[in-house]
Amino acid sequence: MDIKEIFDDYEKFLKKEITVEGWIRKHRKQKSMGFIDLSDGTCLERLSLTYSSDTKDFCEVQKLHIGSSVRVTGTIVATPDRTQKFELVCKEIILLGDCPEDYPLQPKAHSREFFRKEAYLRPRAELFQAVFRVRSVLSIAIHDYFQSHGFLYLHAPILTASDGEGAGEMFQVTTLDLDRIKESGEVNYEDDFFGKKVGLCVTAQLEGEAFAQAFKKIYTFGPTFRADKSHTPYHVAEFWHIEPEVAFCDLDGIMEIAEELVKYVIKYCLEHAKSEMKYLDKYVEPGLIEKLKKVSDCEFKRVTYKECIDILIKSKKKFEFTPKYGIDIAKEHEKYLCEYFDCPFFLTMWPKELKSFYMKQMDDGTVAGADLELPGIGEVFGMSEREVDYDKLVSRMKELDMKLEDYEWYIKLRKYGTCKRSGFGIGFERLLMYITGIDNIRDVCAFPRTHKSCEF
């Protein structure tokens, strides 16, 4: 049985004999008895085992190592005076898989850097048990929100010939033999698997728009790749991306959805990962739960870029980058604005030069796009109404020297029954960092991929 079942309702098992399997996380020995913390990973909690000379093969049991897997049979007994209200009094503990003493995860404090080097073992540590459980719960929260609101889940393609962001950060995917290119001095894409140059998607938005124009409300949730060399706590080359796209929806509508989604998934995690969130609140970011509750209870403000610049100018604060109309909002500005408003807010209506080609152009030189800014972290993700006018889109793409022929079908969506539509793109890991309080993205990815690092 799962240890989780016991923690869900231990009274059901009192005085009953049960068998569980799991791994030894702690082992404290006394002369005639011993105590073991057993984890099977089905919940964050560890089952307290006690054994004594009545337990079969007592001497062998005393030799059991940290990290070993065991099968345990015993009786659940109440311990009303202790933090854990019950324990398993063991009749028999059978060693299944030993764990020699060179096991890296000994029960002492390890640094996050140490854990990263042992990424195949770190899911066994309590911290990562909490983080990856919340990761799983948050994923389901996202599906749950969209499904209960009638969205279609789309698996957009990962392999693609078009650079959806036009940012040139694509990885190339090939079956050409690089050594042969070296020798022959020839690159012939006709011999490549797809017969042309292909890469990994940087966004699913283009395909998302095609499906929104058929299903009205769609979302994607899949991996996305950017060959970004930034060595920061926020950048990985492979991340999961949530990209909804909604037809007949304007910027106001998509901001409403974004606000609802963020609140929904926060509440979902607090509800469905209680122990994990408490653990993170206690050991990772004190005040985490309060911070999240505040966000999920308040109303998000909507402020234009112009208003924000005015506030920054009026502040008379010395910024490294002097605020003025036309400049990008830097981290220092975000920080000031987040403190100023003291609540989540949408920063809307940006000068078009600062945003992507596909955003709806307004008459005053702005685009109908917005960034969601959360206190304590700043921008978490961006959204926009799309440019659905054929001519305006084409002229903007020409201004930016984009190759129109690479986007032929995307542009043609504006020709056949076009309609207003909007969408956003959430970097899943950044949202997860905000919800877990973990400050380095490498620690919320099972096996993070960053510049110069692709281990395991």
Added chain:
Amino acid sequence: MDIKEIFDDYEKFLKKEITVEGWIRKHRKQKSMGFIDLSDGTCLERLSLTYSSDTKDFCEVQKLHIGSSVRVTGTIVATPDRTQKFELVCKEIILLGDCPEDYPLQPKAHSREFFRKEAYLRPRAELFQAVFRVRSVLSIAIHDYFQSHGFLYLHAPILTASDGEGAGEMFQVTTLDLDRIKESGEVNYEDDFFGKKVGLCVTAQLEGEAFAQAFKKIYTFGPTFRADKSHTPYHVAEFWHIEPEVAFCDLDGIMEIAEELVKYVIKYCLEHAKSEMKYLDKYVEPGLIEKLKKVSDCEFKRVTYKECIDILIKSKKKFEFTPKYGIDIAKEHEKYLCEYFDCPFFLTMWPKELKSFYMKQMDDGTVAGADLELPGIGEVFGMSEREVDYDKLVSRMKELDMKLEDYEWYIKLRKYGTCKRSGFGIGFERLLMYITGIDNIRDVCAFPRTHKSCEF
């Protein structure tokens, strides 16, 4: 509002004025009135609109093209004598986005090949509305099954340096400039993004095993890539893969989970995509629903490879490949066995030479692996207990000339608290083909990627 809301409970809207947005799928004109089928993609059903000379701008409305997007205001009126029990009597139909007459999806029969060439438009067609809705529903069914059974959802890495199947079908991922290699005559992986040769994952099993040894029950559900040049209706280079891995679980245990999962997701689709499944049963595979119900109601048999070979030999049937112990089970054999048993069955205990290196080796030269065979399609996916003995795994890998240093951490999982474990890998699209009755995998992928084809 969504058209789905009306079909969910039309009586709620009778005689009420409502506004909907959507696309014109059919348009039949008479002298003083007209009929439009309107789809907004929120459900398979199309709303019947009627307009007449009472409708605003009647003459303009008569000119509306197929495929155009419109906003419609009108009153829901009962039509008890017709198939559709209600219609929208229009007060106003406003054109939002026109669709010129060169629109490829005119209301006539199109071949599947034609649709593939217009993959960015085909989700608008009824057939693909059904297929991609079932795809979304089936995805959620899978999450639902695993979540309700306490599995952790793991996002395994897509970029990897190890070939998990050892089959050599990996795509390479690089930021090296191929033209520069051509000119310089040098391939220097130190200059590549990750500082080494990296490719796209062919399986998430290795990472799955690491997480199962921490969380007991995990599953992955993400894209997987194989540079397989097969031009068949079953092969794509990019597909979604479901890979659960369960600690303390043997082959019998994982077969039970596989059987439960298949039955669960079939029932879920029949329940949550009723109209779509009816449509597919009517237009794609007559008898589809009955076939699926039979599978979800019966008990799956378990038959060993040896028993199957004996049955094939005893059949005295002339096969192209003569059945004998040691040969692989060919399609013709599967077909015979499926008819012989007339129910889903697990084909278990294969000679180790026919299966992967990571399967648990038995003393008699077989491995504890099984394939699930379904009537009418044959093998749908395989499963196995894993080889968790350090020495046995290493010696098998050496027999197969595998580079042990590429799998160092995977092998070490057998050193630190190893335990019995099992898992399987479902090709999502093949399961989807079985459930939708669609016979070409290109028609269940939004934008299929196959040898020499990567469009959109």
